[in-house]
Amino acid sequence: MTQPPAHPPIALARWGSFHVGGHETRVASEPPREVLFTPGSAPARLDPNGTYLVGGMYAQFMVPEPRRGAMPLLLWHGGGLTGACWETTPDGREGWQHFFLRRGWEVVLTDAVERGRAGWTRIPEETGGTAVTLTLENPWARFRIGPGTPQDGRVFDGQQFPADPASWRNFIRQCVPRFTTTDDLTLAAYGALLDRVGPSVVVAHSQGGFFAWRAAQEWPGTVRALVLVEPASTGVMEKVAALAGIPVLMIYGDYIEDDLRWPAIRARGLAFAEAVRAAGGHVDVVDLPARGIRGNSHMIQMDRNSDEVAALVQGWLVARELWR
Amino acid sequence: MTQPPAHPPIALARWGSFHVGGHETRVASEPPREVLFTPGSAPARLDPNGTYLVGGMYAQFMVPEPRRGAMPLLLWHGGGLTGACWETTPDGREGWQHFFLRRGWEVVLTDAVERGRAGWTRIPEETGGTAVTLTLENPWARFRIGPGTPQDGRVFDGQQFPADPASWRNFIRQCVPRFTTTDDLTLAAYGALLDRVGPSVVVAHSQGGFFAWRAAQEWPGTVRALVLVEPASTGVMEKVAALAGIPVLMIYGDYIEDDLRWPAIRARGLAFAEAVRAAGGHVDVVDLPARGIRGNSHMIQMDRNSDEVAALVQGWLVARELWR
Numbered sequence: 001m002t003q004p005p006a007h008p009p010i011a012l013a014r015w016g017s018f019h020v021g022g023h024e025t026r027v028a029s030e031p032p033r034e035v036l037f038t039p040g041s042a043p044a045r046l047d048p049n050g051t052y053l054v055g056g057m058y059a060q061f062m063v064p065e066p067r068r069g070a071m072p073l074l075l076w077h078g079g080g081l082t083g084a085c086w087e088t089t090p091d092g093r094e095g096w097q098h099f100f101l102r103r104g105w106e107v108v109l110t111d112a113v114e115r116g117r118a119g120w121t122r123i124p125e126e127t128g129g130t131a132v133t134l135t136l137e138n139p140w141a142r143f144r145i146g147p148g149t150p151q152d153g154r155v156f157d158g159q160q161f162p163a164d165p166a167s168w169r170n171f172i173r174q175c176v177p178r179f180t181t182t183d184d185l186t187l188a189a190y191g192a193l194l195d196r197v198g199p200s201v202v203v204a205h206s207q208g209g210f211f212a213w214r215a216a217q218e219w220p221g222t223v224r225a226l227v228l229v230e231p232a233s234t235g236v237m238e239k240v241a242a243l244a245g246i247p248v249l250m251i252y253g254d255y256i257e258d259d260l261r262w263p264a265i266r267a268r269g270l271a272f273a274e275a276v277r278a279a280g281g282h283v284d285v286v287d288l289p290a291r292g293i294r295g296n297s298h299m300i301q302m303d304r305n306s307d308e309v310a311a312l313v314q315g316w317l318v319a320r321e322l323w324r
Numbered sequence: 325m326t327q328p329p330a331h332p333p334i335a336l337a338r339w340g341s342f343h344v345g346g347h348e349t350r351v352a353s354e355p356p357r358e359v360l361f362t363p364g365s366a367p368a369r370l371d372p373n374g375t376y377l378v379g380g381m382y383a384q385f386m387v388p389e390p391r392r393g394a395m396p397l398l399l400w401h402g403g404g405l406t407g408a409c410w411e412t413t414p415d416g417r418e419g420w421q422h423f424f425l426r427r428g429w430e431v432v433l434t435d436a437v438e439r440g441r442a443g444w445t446r447i448p449e450e451t452g453g454t455a456v457t458l459t460l461e462n463p464w465a466r467f468r469i470g471p472g473t474p475q476d477g478r479v480f481d482g483q484q485f486p487a488d489p490a491s492w493r494n495f496i497r498q499c500v501p502r503f504t505t506t507d508d509l510t511l512a513a514y515g516a517l518l519d520r521v522g523p524s525v526v527v528a529h530s531q532g533g534f535f536a537w538r539a540a541q542e543w544p545g546t547v548r549a550l551v552l553v554e555p556a557s558t559g560v561m562e563k564v565a566a567l568a569g570i571p572v573l574m575i576y577g578d579y580i581e582d583d584l585r586w587p588a589i590r591a592r593g594l595a596f597a598e599a600v601r602a603a604g605g606h607v608d609v610v611d612l613p614a615r616g617i618r619g620n621s622h623m624i625q626m627d628r629n630s631d632e633v634a635a636l637v638q639g640w641l642v643a644r645e646l647w648r
């Protein structure tokens with residue numbers, strides 16, 4: 001923790017966190033049990049019956065000074081991840097949280113329902129499902145790092161993800177168990193977040209894109225712009241008209257054509273973008289390789305050129321007059 | 325998010341996060357399954373066999389400028405909680421993270437193994453046990469807020485915890501499921517943190533005190549001072565000599581005498597403090613009511629007078645010459 005600062009200091013006017021959203025559920029008729037929480041403490045009687053708060057989420061805000069973003073910029077993580085994916089990169093560089101704070105945006109990171117500091121109280125009892133936990137090996141191919149495994153270490157030509165063994169382990173350590181049955185709770189919690197924060201720019205990655213599209217459709221007066229980084233899914237086709245007033249930027253990385261899943265996911269994204277345009281909306285699609293930006297994995301905000309892509313996002317936001 | 329700042333801005337030289345600790349474990353011979361991670365995405369084949377990283381933890385650092393603390397100040401949360409318990413209080417005030425940053429300390433918050441952004445990969449498969457999840461009602465009496473339930477709302481005379489219904493719900497929403505079988509993993513991860521951060525002051529609450537005592541005994545050259553806020557347990561009696569060179573401050577709140585569990589927990593803490601002194605160590609014990617500071621619950625860092633107690637800690641650190 002003693003390396004010299006690579007960047008100038010930043011002034012924060014305010015920073016902090018809160019939990020938001022969720023609902024009450026009641027449990028009755030389960031047997032009490034005795035729990036020794038800590039060795040050397042005293043046993044406590046734990047009655048599991050009562051009221052639980054389920055489906056809340058965690059938000060962490062930092063407000064720089066001076067402030068140049070017209071409104072808060074919300075960073076929504078992908079599945080199996082938390083807000084930490086926008087902080088320091090796995091190889092120790094400043095992340096997108098830093099990038100946008102340094103440009104005067106109020107930045108709000110979140111841990112969505114069931115993940116990170118949101119906690120998974122009464123999930124899966126309320127939602128069903130079992131947690132999916134990733135091996136060290138699993139995302140290597142799925143996130144388009146290389147053809148084999150992290151142990152063999154071969155990466156795609158020009159790969160920008162910091163795929164050295166130490167950085168890969170740092171990345172895997174930040175992955176958290178994931179349920180696939182919490183989408184309704186999560187969308188509701190994002191809505192509660194938007195109600196609390198007010199008009200915002202939403203920058204969403206992967207599964208976060210699924211929630212961002214739908215949140216924009218449900219809260220179109222609050223989501224003022226959408227930046228979707230490799231969104232895993234689309235909005236609802238029947239509500240496409242709600243997106244007419246919300247400018248959208250979609251960004252895709254490299255190595256998609258040879259992937260098993262991403263050609264189909266991207267094609268559906270582009271078809272949805274076309275439908276939004278037909279409904280009077282504005283959608284820009286950036287395939288990074290077509291701009292000469294090569295080597296990006298699915299984890300664009302962690303890739304070595306993460307600042308270059310962030311600068312592209314910043315330029316787009318400036319052009320939308322959301323920054324002054 | 326538009327209320328005026330109640331405090332002046334702060335300058336950060338650096339901030340960010342990392343994961344640390346944990347070990348590899350291998351799983352074989354489990355059947356693969358197909359997972360549709362996001363509706364409208366493409367199904368993925370998930371092979372649960374392979375290498376998992378288990379028992380890592382999350383750390384989040386902020387380095388103010390100018391820096392006046394002699395070394396980083398690590399804030400270790402209690403059981404069922406995360407690093408968020410040191411951030412904004414449930415009623416929206418600045419927490420101890422803010423207090424110590426504003427006094428020039430580098431502050432490191434952590435989410436210990438299995439909790440928050442640490443994730444619970446292969447817990448409980450590795451450790452056994454089932455998660456304990458708290459009701460809205462449970463900690464009301466156990467954390468010494470009032471005699472009944474949050475629904476009846478009666479609090480102990482002079483109670484400092486912000487126990488209005490909205491704040492109590494904010495507090496409960498930050499509680500996360502908790503295993504009671506992860507102590508060994510957690511202590512090892514705290515050790516990895518200490519190895520990475522280097523000489524530090526450890527400020528620990530409740531269950532965090534159990535880990536702090538033991539970490540100080542295992543890494544006595546790295547833990548340079550201990551501040552234990554209602555520690556739930558003690559160190560190991562056989563290793564009491566390791567604590568001789570580490571000044572310790574223990575703090576207890578109000579309403580202990582009439583509690584079911586805290587008289588015994590505090591008595592064991594005081595007996596251990598006596599043993600440390602007998603081994604040549606320095607332990608100060610502060611019962612807040614004896615200092616005229618009344619009304620503190622178990623969640624001292626969230627109580628309305630949290631800054632007053634933080635100032636007492638700061639004074640003690642200054643007297644130890646750990647701040648300049």
